[in-house]
Amino acid sequence: MREKLKCAVIGATGMVGQRFLTLLENHPYFQVTGVVASPRTAGKTYEEAVSGRWKMAVPIPEEVRKMVIINSENIDEVKAIADFVFCAVDLPKDETRALEEAYAKAELPVISNNSAHRWTSDVPMVIPEINDNHLEVIESQRKRLGTTKGFIAVKPNCSIQSYVPMLTPLLKYGLKKVLVTTYQAISGAGKNFETWPEMVDNIIPYIGGEEEKSETEPLKIWGEVRSGTIVPAKDIVITTQCIRVPVTDGHTAAVFMSFENTPPRETILEEWAGFRGVPQILELPSAPKQFITYCEEDNRPQIKLERNLYNGMGISAGRLRPDTLFDYKFVGMSHNTLRGAAGGAVLIAELLARQGYLD
Numbered sequence: 001m002r003e004k005l006k007c008a009v010i011g012a013t014g015m016v017g018q019r020f021l022t023l024l025e026n027h028p029y030f031q032v033t034g035v036v037a038s039p040r041t042a043g044k045t046y047e048e049a050v051s052g053r054w055k056m057a058v059p060i061p062e063e064v065r066k067m068v069i070i071n072s073e074n075i076d077e078v079k080a081i082a083d084f085v086f087c088a089v090d091l092p093k094d095e096t097r098a099l100e101e102a103y104a105k106a107e108l109p110v111i112s113n114n115s116a117h118r119w120t121s122d123v124p125m126v127i128p129e130i131n132d133n134h135l136e137v138i139e140s141q142r143k144r145l146g147t148t149k150g151f152i153a154v155k156p157n158c159s160i161q162s163y164v165p166m167l168t169p170l171l172k173y174g175l176k177k178v179l180v181t182t183y184q185a186i187s188g189a190g191k192n193f194e195t196w197p198e199m200v201d202n203i204i205p206y207i208g209g210e211e212e213k214s215e216t217e218p219l220k221i222w223g224e225v226r227s228g229t230i231v232p233a234k235d236i237v238i239t240t241q242c243i244r245v246p247v248t249d250g251h252t253a254a255v256f257m258s259f260e261n262t263p264p265r266e267t268i269l270e271e272w273a274g275f276r277g278v279p280q281i282l283e284l285p286s287a288p289k290q291f292i293t294y295c296e297e298d299n300r301p302q303i304k305l306e307r308n309l310y311n312g313m314g315i316s317a318g319r320l321r322p323d324t325l326f327d328y329k330f331v332g333m334s335h336n337t338l339r340g341a342a343g344g345a346v347l348i349a350e351l352l353a354r355q356g357y358l359d
């Protein structure tokens, strides 16, 4: 690429925002030129604003330490210093939707971690290895918004990265029924054991809204582009239970699946081993060399051993075997705040940059 694209992070002081800043430090394509948050913290330097709430294991990147936080309402100020924005804010859905649209209409592309626009039919919801073709709806979205450059692209919920990658190359065998139980880390709720001591030695069998997202978002990811919108896949039924477990980072999924034309086990393993997407072909900076890594050992994948595979961007799987009620079962795992949140959004931005959408 020629010179680096300038980006601002909206929600820069939050858990996902902090992760963005650490991932973007010394990024080969992007340079952080702005930190944006609510009117509560606007005007403070970044280090003042996150004092006592910096949650990353590495220090605050030097390039942002002294930056003054911009109020997210001041879009012109952000536009003056950035080519595009990442967004991860803790706001009611309608306010997030309005905020993201206002930035897009101001000709600043928005790459979002929020759920507000996931079901807008001309907004691509992307796992770059799986549905990069959905980016083509950006043209019709730009027409709707009346923009030449601005648009919104989103990443899906963190839970689905632990099973959708393994199911995708098996769609061609007539995948029809999927049952998933997810075991989700506390960082997914923006917490650690200090801020959520009740989670030590505990399990909570409820995560608000998560089961609905986990059952429906894969259908949009597998959907078809028709007349500038994404039409979700039909004929695949997914049922889920989502459970909060005492783990810092990393979501695990226990998955059962049935097919119309059941493939042999060896075929499934070959499909997983050979699954390469555009990020691998283009060698995008955040792309894992191997998208799905299958662990042969019976006691893998394990959170502590596999979550940081390829800097937290690799997906791991194990224990593929026949089942008594379904055709097969397996266990999947992904890092929820890297692949499942900020890292996934950075990978989308890298893809968009290479395909010319951010120029």
Ligand code: NAP
Pocket: 010, 011, 012, 013, 014, 015, 016, 017, 036, 037, 038, 039, 040, 041, 042, 072, 073, 088, 089, 090, 091, 113, 114, 115, 157, 158, 187, 188, 189, 190, 336, 337, 340, 341
């Ligand atoms: P968080 O730690 O509570 O941070 C919230 C951020 O939103 C803060 O930077 C806050 O800024 C900012 N904010 C609030 N109101 C704002 C406004 N009016 N304008 C601009 N910024 C505003 O939340 P989080 O865990 O990072 O999550 C952020 C979003 O990402 C949520 O939509 C969440 O669902 C999604 N997400 C989170 C995860 C995860 O693993 N945690 C994974 C996937 C998606 P102030 O400091 O000024 O209050």
